[in-house]
Amino acid sequence: MAARLGYDGVEVMVGTDAISQDPDALKALVDHYQTPILSIHAPCLLVTQRVWGTDPWGKLIRAQAAAELLGAQTVVVHPPFRWQRSYARGFVQGLAAMRDETDVRFAVENMFPWRAASQALPAYSPGWDVRDDDYPHVTLDLSHTSVSRSDALEMATDLADRLVHVHLADGTGLARDEHLIPGRGEQPVSGFLDRLVRTGFAGDVIVEVSTRSAPSRADREADLTEALDFARHHLKQVP
Secondary structure (H helix, E strand, O other): OHHHHOOOOEEEEOOOOOHHHOHHHHHHHHHHHOOOEEEEEOOOOHHHOOOOOOOHHHHHHHHHHHHHHHOOOEEEEOOOEOOOHHHHHOHHHHHHHHHOOOOOEEEEEOOOOEEEOOEEEOOEOOOOOHHHOOOOEEEEEHHHHHHHOOOHHHHHHHHHHHEEEEEEOEOOOOOOOOOEOOOOOOOOHHHHHHHHHHOOOOOEEEEOOOOOOOOOHHHHHHHHHHHHHHHHHHOOOOO
16 A cells, blocks of 8 residues: 555554564565565564563564664664563663664654553653653654653754654644544644754654544545655655
């Protein structure tokens, strides 16, 4: 679908499906559709705790190997969960060490506080705000800034050159991760993309939206086309 709609490439979320876990199968898809894989999202969600084993560092090593095989320049990774105490203690230093071993960038993604009964629960260690730690490379997700009620433009300014990867989406400030089509929520998405152009951003902008509510395949494709057109317009790209 991405190739047919004219996307420049894709990010692969390593999940519970077998193909996403198999770099050789992914390479075959790249060759068949002639659409590059630009980034790998490591399996660090609650639902992927056993994908590629249970050792979180082992997951990152495998993600790095997959990225190198596929020619992807970025591995997206979440901050550790608070209960992953050993992993969390060495997370910042471990990523710095891995940076010295590969050209692949480990870009830590901004997250958000979990909420229950209007109270924020600390789920991540280090915390959800990637500005608070010395990560060499960072991913900024505009659905996550909506959930955390952060100022995406301010975050981009604070991160400066550490911002190397973007998940383009939107949100309305709800306490759940909406991943709306950009322009359908309340995030400053157009201004954010305009800022990327002004500052000479050289990373990848990945459309990460939910189309689960689309009633048909045609509606899903229309949503993805709308997102692509929005991104290209504000990034001043010509198809």
